[in-house]
Amino acid sequence: MKRMKDILRLGTLIAVLFLGIQNLAVAQxxxxxxxxxxxxxxxGTSTIHDWEMKVEQLQGSITLAEAGSINSLQKGNFQTNVESLKSDRNLMNKKTYEALKSKKHPQITVQVNSVKEVQGKLVANLVVTIAGQTQKVTDEIELKTLANQALSVQGILDLKMTSYQVEPPVALMGTIKTDDEVKVAYHLIFKQK
Known part of the structure; x- marks a missing residue:
């Protein structure tokens, strides 16, 4: 009789755990x-002009703890191929790919570790990998739920090339030099799977 009660309790415990895990998975x-x-x-800027490169290929995903709860961002990841960075100048593209060591490290990745509200603003803790070098950075983001249940993530990430052991590109025997600091401006739209 005692053994039968123990088996029933164990079965009940397993059922409760299973339902709890299932509900947790559904919530994400x-x-x-x-x-x-x-x-x-x-x-970025250089000794003669400002410059811009468009990121032509983007991939990524994010996970929220609760649908539509923008403060419940649990994780996210983004990546692009270095050679999907394009300007209207072929020489600039070539110099950029060389500086970013695209043959050895063809991907740029960003992992979102956490998002916290700080003084009414969302701050993302990121792990950014460029040219094989990884750095932890923070970025203030704007995260909105759109009418179609999509999510909008916007921000401007300030980076220094030398933090990733990237030598700022130069041209014309060093007469044109790119500044170390760059800004990555992004507006990303995510749709529910």
Whole structure:
């Protein structure tokens, strides 16, 4: 009789755990990046002009603990191919790919570790990998739920090339020098899977 009660208790415990895990999994909502509606640009300056490169290929996903709860962002990741960075100058593209060591490290990745509200603003803790070098950075983001249940993530990430052991590109025997600091401006749209 005691053994039968123990078996029933164990069965009940397993059922409760299973239902709890199932509810937890249901609560999480995954979103995929909509590349067609998203945009990102890398912007900087040089000794003669400002410059901009469009990020032509983006991939990524984010997971929220609760659907539509923008403060419940649990994780996210984004990546692009280095050679999808394009300007209207072929020489600049070539110099950029060389500086970013695209043959050895063809991907740029960003992992979102956490998002916290700080003084009414959302701050994302990110792990950014460029040219094989990884750095932890923070970025203030704007995260909105759109009418079609999609999510909009916007921000401007300030980076220094030398933090990733990237030598700022030069041209014309060093007469044109790119500044170390760049800004990555992004507006990403995510749709529920």
């Amino acid at each position: 909502v995954s979103y995929m990046l909509d590349e067609a509606e998203s945009s990102a640009f890398v912007r």
